Amino acid sequence: xxxxxxxxxxxxxxxxxxxxxxxxxxxxxxxxxxxxxxxxxxxxxxxxxxxxxxxxxxxxxxxxxxxxxxxxxxxxxxxxxxxxxxxxxxxxxxxxxxxxxxxxxxxxxxxxxxxxxxxxxxxxxxxxxxxxxxxxxxx
Amino acid sequence: xxxxxxxxxxxxxxxxxxxxxxxxxxxxxxxxxxxxxxxxxxxxxxxxxxxxxxxxxxxxxxxxxxxxxxxxxxxxxxxxxxxxxxxxxxxxxxxxxxxxxxxxxxxxxxxxxxxxxxxxxxxxxxxxxxxxxxxxxxxxxxxxxxxxxxxxxxxxxxxxxxxxxxxxxxxxxxxxxxxxxxxxxxxxxxxxxxxxxxxxxxxxxxxxxxxxxxxxxxxxxxxxxxxxxxxxxxxxxxxxxxxxxxxxxxxxxxxxxxxxxxxxxxxxxxxxxxxxxxxxxxxxxxxxxxxxxxxxxxxxxxxxxxxxxxxxxxxxxxxxxxxxxxxxxxxxxxxxxxxxxxxxxxxxxxxxxxxxxxxxxxxxxxxxxxxxxxxxxxxxxxxxxxxxxxxxxxxxxxxxxxxxxxxxxx
Numbered sequence: 001x002x003x004x005x006x007x008x009x010x011x012x013x014x015x016x017x018x019x020x021x022x023x024x025x026x027x028x029x030x031x032x033x034x035x036x037x038x039x040x041x042x043x044x045x046x047x048x049x050x051x052x053x054x055x056x057x058x059x060x061x062x063x064x065x066x067x068x069x070x071x072x073x074x075x076x077x078x079x080x081x082x083x084x085x086x087x088x089x090x091x092x093x094x095x096x097x098x099x100x101x102x103x104x105x106x107x108x109x110x111x112x113x114x115x116x117x118x119x120x121x122x123x124x125x126x127x128x129x130x131x132x133x134x135x136x137x138x139x
Numbered sequence: 140x141x142x143x144x145x146x147x148x149x150x151x152x153x154x155x156x157x158x159x160x161x162x163x164x165x166x167x168x169x170x171x172x173x174x175x176x177x178x179x180x181x182x183x184x185x186x187x188x189x190x191x192x193x194x195x196x197x198x199x200x201x202x203x204x205x206x207x208x209x210x211x212x213x214x215x216x217x218x219x220x221x222x223x224x225x226x227x228x229x230x231x232x233x234x235x236x237x238x239x240x241x242x243x244x245x246x247x248x249x250x251x252x253x254x255x256x257x258x259x260x261x262x263x264x265x266x267x268x269x270x271x272x273x274x275x276x277x278x279x280x281x282x283x284x285x286x287x288x289x290x291x292x293x294x295x296x297x298x299x300x301x302x303x304x305x306x307x308x309x310x311x312x313x314x315x316x317x318x319x320x321x322x323x324x325x326x327x328x329x330x331x332x333x334x335x336x337x338x339x340x341x342x343x344x345x346x347x348x349x350x351x352x353x354x355x356x357x358x359x360x361x362x363x364x365x366x367x368x369x370x371x372x373x374x375x376x377x378x379x380x381x382x383x384x385x386x387x388x389x390x391x392x393x394x395x396x397x398x399x400x401x402x403x404x405x406x407x408x409x410x411x412x413x414x415x416x417x418x419x420x421x422x423x424x425x426x427x428x429x430x431x432x433x434x435x436x437x438x439x440x441x442x443x444x445x446x447x448x449x450x451x452x453x454x455x456x457x458x459x460x461x462x463x464x465x466x467x468x469x470x471x472x473x474x475x476x477x478x479x480x481x482x483x484x485x486x487x488x489x490x491x492x493x494x495x496x497x498x499x500x501x502x503x504x505x506x507x508x509x510x511x512x513x514x515x516x517x518x519x520x521x522x523x524x525x526x527x528x529x530x531x532x533x534x535x536x537x538x539x540x541x542x543x544x545x546x547x548x549x
Contacts, residue, residue, distance in 0.1 A: 063473075071175070071465045072487045072505075075458060075543050086538035113525060113532055114503050118487055121505020121521030126485070 066133030069126050073134065092139035098131035153185040153225060158475040161243050161253040163233045163411060165190030165218060166198075167457035168444030169259030171464030171547040172471075177224045179472045187227045187251055189243070190218065192288070195548060198318060199457045199491075200540055201287035205295050206328025207336075208496035214287065214540075220549025233411050238437050255471050257432075258417075258425075259443040259460070260409025261286070262317050269404060271381040280383035284325075285317060285403050297399045298329060304339040305398030310378050310388055311346040312405040315424070317445045317455045320353035320502070322346075322403060324492040327358065330366040331495040342369055343395060345376035345388060353454070354492055354524060357500045361528070365495070378402070408446035415440065420448035429508055429515050430480050431470035432463055441467050450515040453506060454488060461547055462486035484508050486515065488522075491536035499533040500525035 070090075077090045090098060104110035106119035122130070162173045165188050173188045196215045203209040218228050232246040236256065244250045264283060266272045272281060284294040298307065307329050311322040326344050333340040351358050351372070362370040380389040387396045407413065407423035417425045417436040425442040426435040429450070434440045444460030453459060463486070470480045487505045494500060504522030506515040525532060 063469075063478075067179075068465070068469050068481050069485060071469075072462065072485060074465075075461050075487075075546050076489060076539050078542060078546060086534045087542060113529070113535065114489060114501050117503045117521060117523040118489070118505060121485070121487060121507070121518040 064129075064133050064136075066129035066131070069122070069130040070133040073130060089139070090134045091137035093135060095128075095131045095135035098134055099127055102127050102131075153182055157183055157185040158254045159185045159187070159252060160255045160257060160471060160475075161251050162186065162188045162257045162259065163243065164259035164261060164409070164444075165192070165195055165221075165228075166259060166261055166444060166460065167543075167547060168460035168464045169257065170195060170218075170221065171461045172257050172259065172441075172443060172468045173221055173226045174224060174547060174549055175465050175468035176471060177221075177226060179468055180475075182225055184472065184475060185227070186225070187229060188218070188221060189229050189231055189233050189245065189251075191230070191232055193230060194218065195544075196287040196291075197457070197540065197544065198285075198287045198321070200493075200536075201284070201291045202321065202325045202328045203493060203496065204287075204291050205284060205298065205325060206332050206493075206496060207295065207299075208328075211288070211292055216544055216548050218548065220545075224549055236411065236415050236440075238415065238440060241439060253439070254475060255439055255441065257441045257443060257467060257471070258409070258412050258415075258446065259464070260411050260446050262406035262408065262445045262455075263410050263413075264404035265407055266404055269378065269381055269402070271383060272402065272404070277381075277383045281381060281400055281402050283403050284401060285321075285406075294399075294401060298332065301337070301340065301398045303337040305337070306341050306343060306396075307333075307399045307401070308343045308345060308388055308395050308397035309401040310376070310403060311344065311348065311352075312378075312403055313347045314352055315449070315455060316403065316406050318457075319454050320358070320490065320492045323351055323354065323358040324494075325401075326370055327361055327366065327492075327494050328496075330362075330369040333369055334366065340369075341371065342366075343397065344370065344372045345378070345390065345395060346372065346374050347377050349374050353490075354500060354502055357492070357494065357525065357528060361494050406445075408442070412442060412446050417442065418446075424448040429466075429513070430482065430484060431474065432467040433470075441471065443467055450506070452504065452517050453515055454490065456488055456490050458490055458543065459486065459488050461543055462488070464547070482508075482510070485518075489539060491532065491539055493533065493536065494528040497530055497533055498528040499536040500528040501532060501536075 076087050102119045105112045105115040160176055162169045173186050176184050176186045194215045194217045200214045204211055222228055233243050234246040235244045242250050242252050272278050282290045282293040284290040326342050330342045377391050381402055386400055387394050408418045408425050412418050412425050417434040419436045420426050425446055426448045427442050432441045432443055434442055443463040445455040466484045473480045485507050489503050491499045491501045502524050505518045507518050509516045
């Protein structure tokens with residue numbers, strides 16, 4: 001939602017509302033085998049409808065899978081630009097550049113102090129997910 | 140930052156019917172959780188932060204204040220950034236939690252209702268085993284300086300007042316304690332001050348543990364190298380008592396009198412968590428579900444930071460608390476929306492120690508949730524130590540501090 005809600009205080013446009021309702025229904029269909037979950041469908045749909053009608057941007061069921069991984073990077077990498085660029089801000093950086101840099105650190109092709117040790121903790125898929133998310137952020 | 144910018148107009152827009160989260164404690168864990176709850180809910184969760192102090196004072200870097208190269212103001216930040224994001228901040232103390240009614244009563248009188256409660260109370264000190272320090276008056280004579288603030292300044296003042304040729308003795312409690320490398324970094328900072336300003340003086344580290352608990356190779360190299368003759372390290376120094384009037388630390392088989400004594404007492408989860416009965420690891424720390432940081436003892440209550448019972452190799456650090464805060468915030472947003480919690484959270488630790496006023500070194504690790512063991516395990520191959528302290532890493536350490544303070548406080 002971070003990158004999609006530039007004018008966050010505004011309401012969702014109608015097509016977006018319908019799409020979200022459709023998604024909620026689809027989600028329930030998938031889990032419909034379980035009786036208990038089935039009984040939860042109606043309230044879920046209601047919540048979706050209510051949310052859409054109230055035009056709160058809360059019902060985006062899909063959270064970018066890279067968001068939580070990128071949050072690890074944020075502890076050191078986002079922030080206070082007034083202090084200089086010793087640690088680069090990754091927001092809005094090209095996705096391919098982020099992936100390549102992290103891989104270079106991981107493989108030892110790019111010298112580093114801490115980044116090789118941290119990069120070694122993430123799989124290619126995790127790095128890509130975080131990079132996608134970060135690249136979509138506004139600078 | 141990104142959200143702070145975009146959230147703008149709706150920062151205070153959580154309606155009266157919005158889900159309510161109360162966060163107790165505005166340190167690395169609590170402040171981060173408060174901020175990310177607002178960001179990741181797009182301002183739709185009403186977040187109240189209860190914090191005793193007027194401003195955040197960072198424990199990381201506070202040893203530099205003790206060493207004399209920083210002032211307390213350099214490591215203090217207000218809560219205005221969180222307030223701008225719509226967090227309601229109450230300066231006060233959480234007094235009583237009613238977990239069945241889901242309310243928190245403040246010592247100042249107000250009662251706050253919550254859908255989810257996040258406790259980030261840090262640690263309390265245990266003086267039971269130190270008879271000479273049981274009274275607050277005695278404690279005031281021996282600053283721990285293990286919570287940054289007036290205690291930090293008090294310890295610095297004592298070092299400044301100390302004669303050249305004096306001795307500074309620091310006692311390190313048994314693990315687990317907050318910030319494993321902190322006592323050793325402090326010894327380096329004081330040694331650096333002595334080296335420059337009081338060259339006849341000396342640091343004695345009395346460690347209850349059998350060895351240096353973090354960054355061992357880096358610290359021992361500094362003590363036998365640049366601080367040769369200034370630092371003496373004594374492992375297996377179990378503390379028996381302290382005599383504040385005589386400025387003496389009593390050990391099993393020895394007594395150490397020093398001009399300035401600094402006893403870091405043993406620690407346990409902050410009182411509010413123990414009072415609620417959720418310090419279910421040995422009565423000291425709080426066991427949590429690492430997917431959400433929800434207490435294993437009390438539904439709808441989450442615990443962050445130094446107050447939790449960590450998995451092995453997860454240090455009690457500010458950086459870790461910041462990461463707990465984000466995993467918890469993501470989980471709480473999901474739970475309040477009846478969505479699935481991220482089943483495989485990853486967290487990282489980056490921890491810098493200053494060896495003097497210009498050089499630093501780090502330790503790092505990455506931890507992933509293991510679904511079978513239901514705990515956090517270090518990702519194989521990740522993590523490590525600096526090979527040596529450097530000026531370059533001190534630049535990173537400073538940038539780390541600025542950025543993580545922004546990440547938690549906006």
